[in-house]
Amino acid sequence: MLEFSQQLINGLSLGAIYALIALGYTMVYGIILLINFAHGDIMMVGAFVGFYSITLLGSNIVAAMIFAMIACAILGVVIEKIAYRPLRNSTRIAALITAIGMSLFLEYATIFLLGPQQKVFPQSAFPLQQYEIMGLLITNKDIFIIVSAVVLMIILQFIIKQTKTGKAMRAVSVDREAAVLMGISVDKTISITFAIGSALAAAAGVMIGVYYNTVNPLMGIIPGLKAFVAAVLGGIGLIPGAMVGGFVLGILETFVSGYGSSLYRDAVAFGVLILILLIKPTGLLGKNTGEKV
Amino acid sequence: MLEVKEIDVYYGAIHALKGLSLKVEQGSIVTLIGANGAGKTTTLKTISGILRPQNGTVTYKGTDITKVLPEKIVGLGISQVPEGRRVFSTMSVLENLEMGAYLRKDKKEVRRDIQSVFGRFPRLGERRKQISGTLSGGEQQMLAIGRALMARPELLLMDEPSMGLAPLLVKEIFEIIKDINSQGTTILLVEQNANMALSIADRAYVLETGEIVLQGPSEQLMKSAEVKKAYLGG
Numbered sequence: 001m002l003e004f005s006q007q008l009i010n011g012l013s014l015g016a017i018y019a020l021i022a023l024g025y026t027m028v029y030g031i032i033l034l035i036n037f038a039h040g041d042i043m044m045v046g047a048f049v050g051f052y053s054i055t056l057l058g059s060n061i062v063a064a065m066i067f068a069m070i071a072c073a074i075l076g077v078v079i080e081k082i083a084y085r086p087l088r089n090s091t092r093i094a095a096l097i098t099a100i101g102m103s104l105f106l107e108y109a110t111i112f113l114l115g116p117q118q119k120v121f122p123q124s125a126f127p128l129q130q131y132e133i134m135g136l137l138i139t140n141k142d143i144f145i146i147v148s149a150v151v152l153m154i155i156l157q158f159i160i161k162q163t164k165t166g167k168a169m170r171a172v173s174v175d176r177e178a179a180v181l182m183g184i185s186v187d188k189t190i191s192i193t194f195a196i197g198s199a200l201a202a203a204a205g206v207m208i209g210v211y212y213n214t215v216n217p218l219m220g221i222i223p224g225l226k227a228f229v230a231a232v233l234g235g236i237g238l239i240p241g242a243m244v245g246g247f248v249l250g251i252l253e254t255f256v257s258g259y260g261s262s263l264y265r266d267a268v269a270f271g272v273l274i275l276i277l278l279i280k281p282t283g284l285l286g287k288n289t290g291e292k293v
Numbered sequence: 294m295l296e297v298k299e300i301d302v303y304y305g306a307i308h309a310l311k312g313l314s315l316k317v318e319q320g321s322i323v324t325l326i327g328a329n330g331a332g333k334t335t336t337l338k339t340i341s342g343i344l345r346p347q348n349g350t351v352t353y354k355g356t357d358i359t360k361v362l363p364e365k366i367v368g369l370g371i372s373q374v375p376e377g378r379r380v381f382s383t384m385s386v387l388e389n390l391e392m393g394a395y396l397r398k399d400k401k402e403v404r405r406d407i408q409s410v411f412g413r414f415p416r417l418g419e420r421r422k423q424i425s426g427t428l429s430g431g432e433q434q435m436l437a438i439g440r441a442l443m444a445r446p447e448l449l450l451m452d453e454p455s456m457g458l459a460p461l462l463v464k465e466i467f468e469i470i471k472d473i474n475s476q477g478t479t480i481l482l483v484e485q486n487a488n489m490a491l492s493i494a495d496r497a498y499v500l501e502t503g504e505i506v507l508q509g510p511s512e513q514l515m516k517s518a519e520v521k522k523a524y525l526g527g
Contacts, residue, residue, distance in 0.1 A: 164395070171381045171392050178379040181341060183367035183396040183444070 002135050007258040013142045015250025016149035020204035021227030022242035024197030030173040030237035031193045037099040040224015041106035046072045046202025047209040054125045065206045069199035076198025077191045110217035118216035145207045235283030294319040300349030309335045311503040317481050322474050324482045324490040327500035333483040334376050337450045341373050342366045368396050372446035376453050378437040382426030389425050393443030410439035431462040448479045455486045487524035491515045
């Protein structure tokens with residue numbers, strides 16, 4: 001039981017990170033039906049901004065996260081504007097290929113500018129502390145990751161459910177033309193969606209930096225892919241789905257590593273994905289509706 | 294109030310509207326009738342700015358709005374009840390109405406207008422928290438009308454509000470249209486149900502394959518042999 005609870009805590013941290021990245025995937029997909037393959041790389045940029053805020057500016061971890069979120073919100077808006085918006089009325093495959101191109105551009109531009117080596121956080125940036133609560137080992141990293149992820153998700157839920165901007169985002173994702181007839185600016189709403197999604201990815205990037213103590217230019221690829229899986233698992237386009245999918249994937253991976261072998265971690269995770277999609281093709285929370293016409 | 298002058302609208306190579314002109318006087322109900330594919334919806338979409346005419350102009354209260362962005366046109370006082378209702382199906386009744394008032398800043402007045410929509414459509418008031426995709430067709434149509442009214446339009450464009458509704462509901466919807474008009478909103482109504490539309494309209498246009506083929510006061514068109522034969526079933 002102790003072992004189980006311990007794994008659960010580890011799984012929650014990892015799941016929180018996946019969930020935050022998955023939210024951006026799903027929000028962007030919900031509004032423009034694009035799988036933004038550059039999303040994991042935006043997360044990587046966020047991790048670097050966080051790294052440099054700590055090492056160069058000496059800011060604390062919370063400030064670093066906020067800087068990273070602001071920087072990536074701007075980056076996301078710019079990417080949408082220059083790379084995706086001109087293709088909005090072309091085929092979906094054209095936009096998808098552009099997203100892959102943007103992903104490679106971000107990765108190799110970072111390598112070009114900062115070098116391919118990984119960079120290690122100084123120990124002083126986030127001194128590791130362990131607490132023992134009823135036999136469970138909890139680190140301050142776990143607490144930081146889980147608490148900040150939950151806070152961000154609550155804020156996101158509030159924005160989506162309660163604010164005019166959030167309601168406009170939902171309206172545009174349901175029916176773009178009807179939204180325009182209400183006076184909603186679709187361009188502005190899509191920009192806001194990219195800003196919010198990218199800011200969440202940046203927060204996740206800083207968390208990964210904290211978790212593994214390092215950042216590198218290709219660090220966005222695997223978590224980005226996993227978060228994409230999480231978004232599909234939960235039901236792509238659905239915000240609660242991304243959260244559920246993220247946590248399910250994170251916990252699953254941790255249990256496989258903990259009880260089986262970490263070598264099988266990804267195989268099992270993707271195997272479960274295939275199983276779930278076989279039984280429920282729209283994802284865990286997805287409703288069985290046909291493609292919108 | 295609204296003047297559409299010789300507009301040409303294309304969908305790719307298809308010439309959907311061919312030099313179409315029409316006028317809507319302030320305070321009146323004008324109807325545009327015609328068969329499926331005649332260009333009725335295209336006309337409304339062009340007025341709303343969703344489609345751009347190749348040639349011709351749309352003038353509203355003396356200003357040329359041909360090139361105004363669709364999201365700005367609502368702010369000028371033109372709302373649309375789109376064909377097929379197009380309510381935001383995953384959002385609640387209340388949220389749909391709030392979206393109708395998206396551009397308005399007067400929160401108190403918006404709340405009062407929501408109450409008056411619920412006064413007009415009590416069923417919506419009972420279901421204010423319900424997800425609108427689960428409403429019946431008639432309720433969704435009422436919501437679409439209520440949503441358009443939330444912008445406090447001076448000109449209301451209605452695209453086939455009777456489509457797919459039971460006869461009793463159709464009658465109710467037309468009563469509502471008359472009532473909205475009597476409270477000062479000008480209405481441009483697109484309909485396939487020519488009988489009902491002509492019975493409440495002041496003026497009518499008959500559209501065939503992108504061209505106006507007949508126009509005049511409704512009573513006159515109702516008596517016209519051509520209209521009777523083609524649209525009124527005898």
